[in-house]
Amino acid sequence: MPGMTRPADTPLLLRTAGLTKDYATRVLDSVDLEILEGEVHALVGENGAGKSTLARILAGLIRPDAGHIELAGEPYAPSGKRQAEAQGVRMVMQELNVIGRLTVAESIFFGHLPHRWGAIDYPGLHRAARPLMDQVGLSDVAPDRPLETLGVGRQQMVEIAAALSRQCRLLILDEPTAALTAPEIERLFDQIRRLGQQGVSFLYISHRMEEIQRISDRISVLRDGRLLTTRGAAGFGLDEVVRLMVGRPLEETRLAASRPPNGPALRVDGLAAPPALRHASFELRFGEILGLAGLMGAGRTEMLRAIFGADRRAAGRICLRGSSAPARIDHPRDAVRQGIALLTEDRKAQGLLLPLSVLANVTLNHLRPFCRAGGRIQAAAERRAVEQWLDQLGVRCRSPLQPVAELSGGNQQKVLMARWLHRNCDILLLDEPTRGIDVGARFEIHRLLRQGADQGRAILMASSDLRELLGVCDRIGVMSAGRWVATFDRNTCSQDDLLHAALSGYTRTHP
Amino acid sequence: MNDTASHAHGRIAAGRRWLADYLGLGLALALLVLVFSLSTRHFFSLTTFQTIANQIPSAILIATGMTYVLLIAGIDLSVGSVLGLCTAVVGVGLAQGHWPAPLAILAGLAAGLAAGAFNGLVSIRWNLPPFIVTLGMLEIARGGAHFLTRSQTQYVGSALAPIVETHLLGLSLPFLLALAVVLGSQWILTRTVFGRYLVAIGTNEEAVRLSGIDPRPIKIAVYLYSGLLVALAAVIDTARFESANPNAGSGFELQAIAAVVIGGTSLMGGRGSVVSSFFGVLIIAVLNTGLAAVGARDETKRLVTGLVIVAAVIVDQYRHRWSQTKP
Numbered sequence: 001m002p003g004m005t006r007p008a009d010t011p012l013l014l015r016t017a018g019l020t021k022d023y024a025t026r027v028l029d030s031v032d033l034e035i036l037e038g039e040v041h042a043l044v045g046e047n048g049a050g051k052s053t054l055a056r057i058l059a060g061l062i063r064p065d066a067g068h069i070e071l072a073g074e075p076y077a078p079s080g081k082r083q084a085e086a087q088g089v090r091m092v093m094q095e096l097n098v099i100g101r102l103t104v105a106e107s108i109f110f111g112h113l114p115h116r117w118g119a120i121d122y123p124g125l126h127r128a129a130r131p132l133m134d135q136v137g138l139s140d141v142a143p144d145r146p147l148e149t150l151g152v153g154r155q156q157m158v159e160i161a162a163a164l165s166r167q168c169r170l171l172i173l174d175e176p177t178a179a180l181t182a183p184e185i186e187r188l189f190d191q192i193r194r195l196g197q198q199g200v201s202f203l204y205i206s207h208r209m210e211e212i213q214r215i216s217d218r219i220s221v222l223r224d225g226r227l228l229t230t231r232g233a234a235g236f237g238l239d240e241v242v243r244l245m246v247g248r249p250l251e252e253t254r255l256a257a258s259r260p261p262n263g264p265a266l267r268v269d270g271l272a273a274p275p276a277l278r279h280a281s282f283e284l285r286f287g288e289i290l291g292l293a294g295l296m297g298a299g300r301t302e303m304l305r306a307i308f309g310a311d312r313r314a315a316g317r318i319c320l321r322g323s324s325a326p327a328r329i330d331h332p333r334d335a336v337r338q339g340i341a342l343l344t345e346d347r348k349a350q351g352l353l354l355p356l357s358v359l360a361n362v363t364l365n366h367l368r369p370f371c372r373a374g375g376r377i378q379a380a381a382e383r384r385a386v387e388q389w390l391d392q393l394g395v396r397c398r399s400p401l402q403p404v405a406e407l408s409g410g411n412q413q414k415v416l417m418a419r420w421l422h423r424n425c426d427i428l429l430l431d432e433p434t435r436g437i438d439v440g441a442r443f444e445i446h447r448l449l450r451q452g453a454d455q456g457r458a459i460l461m462a463s464s465d466l467r468e469l470l471g472v473c474d475r476i477g478v479m480s481a482g483r484w485v486a487t488f489d490r491n492t493c494s495q496d497d498l499l500h501a502a503l504s505g506y507t508r509t510h511p
Numbered sequence: 512m513n514d515t516a517s518h519a520h521g522r523i524a525a526g527r528r529w530l531a532d533y534l535g536l537g538l539a540l541a542l543l544v545l546v547f548s549l550s551t552r553h554f555f556s557l558t559t560f561q562t563i564a565n566q567i568p569s570a571i572l573i574a575t576g577m578t579y580v581l582l583i584a585g586i587d588l589s590v591g592s593v594l595g596l597c598t599a600v601v602g603v604g605l606a607q608g609h610w611p612a613p614l615a616i617l618a619g620l621a622a623g624l625a626a627g628a629f630n631g632l633v634s635i636r637w638n639l640p641p642f643i644v645t646l647g648m649l650e651i652a653r654g655g656a657h658f659l660t661r662s663q664t665q666y667v668g669s670a671l672a673p674i675v676e677t678h679l680l681g682l683s684l685p686f687l688l689a690l691a692v693v694l695g696s697q698w699i700l701t702r703t704v705f706g707r708y709l710v711a712i713g714t715n716e717e718a719v720r721l722s723g724i725d726p727r728p729i730k731i732a733v734y735l736y737s738g739l740l741v742a743l744a745a746v747i748d749t750a751r752f753e754s755a756n757p758n759a760g761s762g763f764e765l766q767a768i769a770a771v772v773i774g775g776t777s778l779m780g781g782r783g784s785v786v787s788s789f790f791g792v793l794i795i796a797v798l799n800t801g802l803a804a805v806g807a808r809d810e811t812k813r814l815v816t817g818l819v820i821v822a823a824v825i826v827d828q829y830r831h832r833w834s835q836t837k838p
Contacts, residue, residue: 310721336723350721353714355781364711365722367704375703419722 010036013201014076014089014170018067019057027053029225030067035170040192040202042212042233045222045245046438051205054222055172058203059091060084072169082111088169092159092176104150105129105143108162132161136191153184160191164200171195172203175436177211181296189215207438209238221245242439261285261474264322265427265458266340268307271316276302278482280316284460286426289453291473291490292462293498298505299482300462301345304429308335308342320427336365341425343416345432345462347409351416354405358397359386361404361415366423389418393448410441417448428452430461434468446472466495480505535826536774536790543794547801554804565675565751567796568685569594569744570766574774574788575689575696576737577767582700583733584713584780585634585641589648590741590767592656593626594760597745599656602665602755612670619749620742626652627738631731641734649764656757664756671750685747692740697785709733713780769816770795773823794819 014035021028028050035041045051056062058069060078069076071087078084102110105125114121114128126143133141136157147155156176163171177185192202192215206212212219213233220230221244228244266284271277277299284290294300305311307318309329317326320338329335332342344350353361363370363382370382386400393414397407404415413433420428433449434442449472453459463469469476470490477487478501486501548555573590580587597619604615626648634644677684700706711719712726719726749755774791776783798819802812 308721331725332721332723333725342721344721349715349717351718353711353718353781356710356714360707360711364707364719365724367707371704375699375705377702377704377707423723 010039013037013072014058015070016058016067017069019054019064019069020066021050021053021057021062021064027225028057028064031222031225031227033220033227034230035201035203036218037169037201038196038199039217040196040204040215041230042204042206042216042219043222044206044209044212044219044241046440049222049245049438050225051222052174053225055091055174055203055205058084058089058170059172060089061091085166088167089172090163090166090168090170091172091174092156092163102147103144104133104138104141104147104158107147107158108132108165110162112166128165129161132164133158135164135195136161137187151184153180153187156180156184156188157191160195164195168200170201170203172205174205175207176204177206177208185211207436209241212241213238245439259287259454261287262456265320266307266460267317267319269317269319271303271306271318272314273302273306273311274314274482276482277306280479280484282477282484282487284427284458286458287453287456288474289449289459289461289472291469291476292460292479293464293466293469293476294462294479294502296464298479298502300479301431302482303479303484304342304431304460304462308332308340308429310342336423336425339425340427341420341423341429343413343420343428343430343433345435347412347416352404352412355403357401358390358395358404358407358415359383359400362386362389362400362418362422364419366419385422386418389422393418393421394444408438408441410437410445413437413441413445414448417445421452426457428457428459430459432463433461434463434465442468466498469498470495478502533786533790536787536794539823540790540794540797543797543801547797547804550801551805554801559800559804563793563796563800564686565683566800567792568683568689569748570763570770570792570796571689571789572692572740572744572747573763573767574770574792575692575785576740577771578774578776578783578785578788579696579700579709579733580641580737581768581771581776581778582709582713582780582783583730584716585730585733586645586768586778587630587734587737588642588645588764589626589630589652590737591760591763592649592652593623593738593741594745594748594763595656595757596626596652596659597622597742598749598755598759599659599665599757601671601746601749602667603659605667605670606665606755615670616746619746620739623738623740623742623745624735625738626741627735628731630738631734634734635727635730653757656759660755660757662757664754666754667749668753671746672753674747674750685751688743688747692743693785693789700785705729705732710781713782715781766795769820772827773820775823775827791823794823 012034016031016033018030018032019028020026020030031050031054033054043051043054053062057064060081060083063077071089076087078087078089084090106113108129109125114124129143133139133143138154138157138161141150141154147158150158160171176188180188196202204212204216216233218230219233219236219241221228221241223245263286264283265286268283269281271280276297280299280303282290292300302311306313306316307329309331318329319325320327327338329338329340335342348354353364359382363386367377367382369385370378372378383400390397390400395407395411395414395418397411404412407415430449434445437445446468449459449461461469461473473490475487475489476493476498478485478498480502483505485504488497488501544555553559573594577587577590600622601615601619604610604618605612610618630641630645630648633639634641674684679687700709708719708724708726708729712729716726745759748759770791771783771788772778772791773794774784774787774789776788795816798816799812802815807815
């Protein structure tokens with residue numbers, strides 16, 4: 001399907017005209033989007049480009065300030081989520097709506113459970129759930145199985161089955177693969193293709209370009225609230241998509257160290273915290289970025305948390321700054337006092353104080369410089385210091401007093417980096433520092449990391465994106481099945497080497 | 512955005528928040544006074560306001576401690592019973608032990624601190640929800656009060672009279688003390704490191720822990736503070752009634768939570784103000800006194816108070832949204 005025009009033989013499912021939404025600024029600017037029946041329509045753009053706003057309008061969660069929508073030729077103006085779902089438009093959320101201890105069948109029909117005199121008709125429920133579950137490849141799962149016992153990937157399938165339980169015409173997927181493993185992604189794609197053949201349309205929002213190219217029929221690019229173009233995915237090159245998204249060509253993202261690393265920063269010997277972390281030994285030096293690769297569940301997060309004192313260790317020694325005596329780290333407080341920082345994987349749940357200001361988030365763990373008698377905080381000095389950090393890291397916000405929740409993912413991550421730099425930490429443990437962050441901001445964060453290393457800091461960075469690791473890190477360690485299995489120099493290894501090492505723990509048996 | 516503009520924006524935002532916080536509460540209070548003044552000739556008088564000022568110091572102290580507790584996303588259900596326990600300690604000390612007044616007062620304060628320490632330490636050591644621990648303390652302290660007094664009211668005569676009889680500028684010592692505690696606690700909350708930690712812990716305790724701050728001592732300090740303020744309230748009430756009733760303080764926990772919630776402090780933690788809670792106490796007190804002045808019966812008073820609590824929380828939601836909207 002090349003070019004801007006749509007093929008004449010495919011009927012139009014949904015059309016928006018002049019869709020506009022304002023918050024503080026214009027978030028959507030007269031967007032005219034067309035979604036065809038049975039197509040997978042990818043929506044790409046940097047964070048803050050308006051993708052989520054557009055999706056939420058279609059799903060009935062918010063209303064546009066101007067413009068209108070047609071669904072299968074009829075005017076479509078849902079008053080809420082329920083009405084949108086009744087008309088066949090449904091959104092599977094980034095954070096899954098997994099409710100407590102519901103069973104699979106209950107979650108599929110939640111909101112319209114079959115009942116008789118108020119009592120749920122379980123046999124009927126399970127009968128009705130079966131074909132839907134078969135449809136999304138959950139034939140081997142019992143309908144009364146508790147949802148929480150399924151992996152995230154299959155929970156997502158349940159969400160999709162829930163969407164199908166209501167005669168779905170348009171399914172909106174927002175970063176559906178963020179928490180999935182490779183085989184789960186394949187399964188998801190199979191289902192998307194199958195449902196597409198049955199005439200269900202998909203609006204597919206993601207940052208992951210390769211996946212988008214594989215799964216989508218057409219791609220729409222949003223930038224600063226405007227729809228730049230909609231083109232057939234075939235022949236729409238990745239570089240071209242990224243260039244449109246960012247509005248400028250991306251520089252070569254391979255960042256080299258400007259000087260060799262200094263002395264040892266962190267030495268870990270035989271660290272273990274079963275079951276997730278079995279054995280890790282490695283050394284990190286000041287002035288270098290050490291990458292940490294591994295599949296999901298390889299124990300990377302657990303290892304970083306164990307070093308930081310966030311979780312209990314079963315065995316192992318941690319030595320700091322070349323000392324041969326093991327450091328005492330029983331609580332994150334001990335780690336931070338010794339200059340170690342942890343940028344957590346889930347910045348919203350474990351890092352940010354979302355409703356509080358940017359300022360309070362930056363200075364949280366280091367208010368001492370502004371402290372006067374009686375613990376009084378000198379507001380002016382605090383604000384000056386924070387403004388300096390925001391400036392230095394290029395954080396875009398209206399004011400230091402703006403709630404951090406209103407910032408984009410990339411800027412939120414920079415706020416957390418500012419917190420640790422302000423705290424004078426020089427051994428930085430970063431867990432997926434660019435997850436869910438758009439291409440432009442990702443590059444800026446990479447640059448900041450390289451700059452931090454060049455200034456002499458030691459950085460250990462876990463990432464699931466091998467190309468990112470190869471582009472940014474000096475050396476790359478690999479974990480597999482809870483063990484640190486290999487360490488590579490980036491100049492002498494390939495993605496294949498890393499992947500092989502990452503898989504090794506699952507094929508070999510360890511003593 | 513240039514610097515001046517962002518400063519101006521910050522100031523406008525702060526002013527807007529301040530208005531949202533206090534203007535509504537002040538108006539509500541003024542409206543109540545107005546309505547009762549128009550309804551009955553007996554309400555708007557110096558005597559009425561003196562009566563209210565004499566009644567509320569203990570409620571203000573308890574509500575202040577409760578504000579801190581709710582700010583860290585905790586709750587303290589034991590405040591009423593702990594007040595009973597502390598007043599029992601003071602009363603028994605004075606009436607049975609013939610202790611000097613300062614010693615009895617110190618013993619009462621120690622009892623409050625001990626109860627606070629129990630609440631804080633137990634909930635943290637065994638990672639129990641404060642709802643459960645303080646519910647246990649509610650029974651323990653009430654049992655203790657009855658045990659100490661053998662369920663007899665202890666008459667202390669005028670041993671503590673100087674506390675309530677000292678006046679400055681027409682205001683009683685307890686009222687001035689309560690006012691000072693409110694202002695001091697508000698200052699701590701908004702201007703100090705400790706206050707910043709309270710809000711941070713109530714907002715996201717795990718994030719605070721992972722930033723390298725140990726939230727535990729801070730949380731214990733909050734329960735200690737709540738216990739201490741309850742004990743102060745107990746001393747004041749013992750002095751005011753010249754007696755220690757082992758049933759003193761029954762139901763105060765709910766009154767305190769009501770006052771704090773009317774003031775707009777969130778039960779989820781992370782958002783609240785001591786001054787707002789002070790307004791909350793005033794609103795409940797004016798409501799009670801006013802309804803009594805128009806001749807309402809007890810059941811009517813409770814009914815109206817209940818409706819006001821629910822209405823206040825609804826209004827607060829809108830108010831919060833208004834202060835959050837971007838200009």
